[in-house]
Amino acid sequence: MKRIVRTGLCALGLILVTQTMTRAVGGAVKEAPWKFAVLCDTRSNPCVDPGGGAQGVNVAALGKMASAVAAEKVDVVLVPGDVALGNGYGCTPPTPGPNSPESQYQLWRKVMSPVYDSGARVLPVRGNHEMDRDAVMSDWSSCRKRVPVESRLLDAYRKVFNDPYIPKNGPENQKGLTYALPHKNALFVGFDQIVDQFQVNQQWFDRVIAKDKREHLFVFGHYPAFAVKHKDCLACYAPARDRFWDAIGAAGGSMYFCGHDHLYDRAVITDSRGHKIQQVLVGNGGAPFSHFPGPYGDKRVAGAEHLENVYGYVVVTVDGAKVSAKLMVLDVQSGAWRNADAF
Template sequence: MRISTMLFCAALVLGQGAAMAASDPVVMSFATVGDSRADPASAATAQDKVYLQNTRALSRILREIQAAKPKALFFNGDMIMGYTADQGAIARQYAYWRGMTAGLMENGTYVVPVTGNHEMQFKHTDAAGTTTKTARLENEELWRASMGDLILDTARWKAVTGIEASAFDAGNAPPVGGPDGNQTSQSQLTFSFDAGGSHFAVIDTDPVGNDGHGPAHWLAEDFRQARARGARRFFVFGHKPAYTYYFKDGVETDGMDIYPDNAKAFWQVMEEYGGAYFCGHQHIFNAQQPARADGGKAWQVMVGSGGSPFSAKDGDSRNPQDRSYAWALVKVHASGKVRIEVYGFDEHYGKTKRLRTIQF
């Protein structure tokens, strides 16, 4: 083939790509990741021993997200170590994490925080040596004090992203004493809104008195109302997965699937609306379709890989992605098509690579 012919073909392909992009533009984009808190016993630097953050991994992920210019970042919990009654220490950890993410807010990406067990729970060891982790009202109140200004400032969202956020109501949360079993107000812990033709729901998976549960009943009604408003795509962000990722034999079940009926009810909603659930808790990247064997199409995308110690210890898995720091970039097109691209780098901080592409 002559060089002139090759150049013509290349130009034709580029032209077709540009035409496709123009005919089906991206109307909403967002990034998502979670679990950046450090382990006090293995924090890498003196700084991280104080603030209990994996600064090196998170700062690199945030730089890469900023370069991609999504409209929002949903951070799926465990941004602090928590697990202490020292309110000063918790406030210091929140402040450090917020300082790290502040640059995104100044450059077109609104930061939406999501509760995790380290934010909501307190760890207690009794005289017999048994350790329990339970959510506390005090932690819910500290969350509102530390993150409430972001949940959700619709005027600031518009100023940062250039698009409207609508249908947000701080009172739209699972009711106390309702069918989801909540015992305390979930305002600013579980909430939802519309933007760019899509519906976004954020859930607390460790509410007081109901640890490890997703609000399936609330989500079903919330999605029903969103569809009636014209929402075409449905995205949910929580900390604990609906279904545990078993990257090796002997992995302990640690999601909503500890309570199988709850996981099933939650996932039925996701399937009915063809949604995607982004979560963390396990410090690993994994994408699965839990109901695929039965014809299901909904996705669970676990990106609990923002810097916390890897769930897969060295030698646990032959899949190198199981020990990668990773984050997801999601683009929603005018046609309703969704493209999820997961990027990551290995434990040695090598070159960032695209780990997975999902389209639906």
């Protein structure tokens, strides 16, 4: 009888293991498929309410996204900047100033509670609205650097987004802001592009991807590498941007996620060695919508999909060596989500 019980327990254990892992050809163990999501630019419109106003966050749009993303059962959520309004900007007629940065960030976390409660790791990086008032008052057609002048924004950001799973392994002056996080068979690298405006720390990135070679590399930052609507992006330093793009391609990366422009745009840019890398701009998270009639500023940019005036997020599925993604957009009238892009 004891032998029968042991045999039954062993069989049950084997079934449980095979439910989460499959065995590939040659006996190698293959992990079960897993997912991550991308959303950003969830800030409010300070000049219009509804739209978040002084709260700093588009609560209506983000709340619907948070519930939908939690239902996707993702492991990780990438947030490439502009989670909240920050210091806002001038409105005509004038409107009350936004709430304090800390209260805006805390509100964002509260609205995102379905995602946090699901156990997903939420990985934000800063955007220009996490910097200073000058950043949002300036000429968006310019590459003029903005000098951060208000430490209270950074202090509030560090206080609120200080989850223990966010690594402190970035460059010395960007600890907790720029970081690399290994997860299963992938490496996530998030860049703060505010400390060094419109740039990444290439030496640090080179060391990271040389040391941690995984099956997949996913990179994200607030600014597009190749300009879409706004000119202030990594294209301001084109030679450095090209080195960054080549490094992604050489390390096997195929996607760079960003925001800044308040729309959805997916394009393919081939690096100098022939690697095709997708720039996936997911800036339609709740901020006032943008319009981009084209063309792109760089002839190497090959547009793949472009959508405006819809809130949305991206879900990426990693199944061994295979990666697939979908864009989900919201029908505001019905409250239903639909698949609007697949790649």
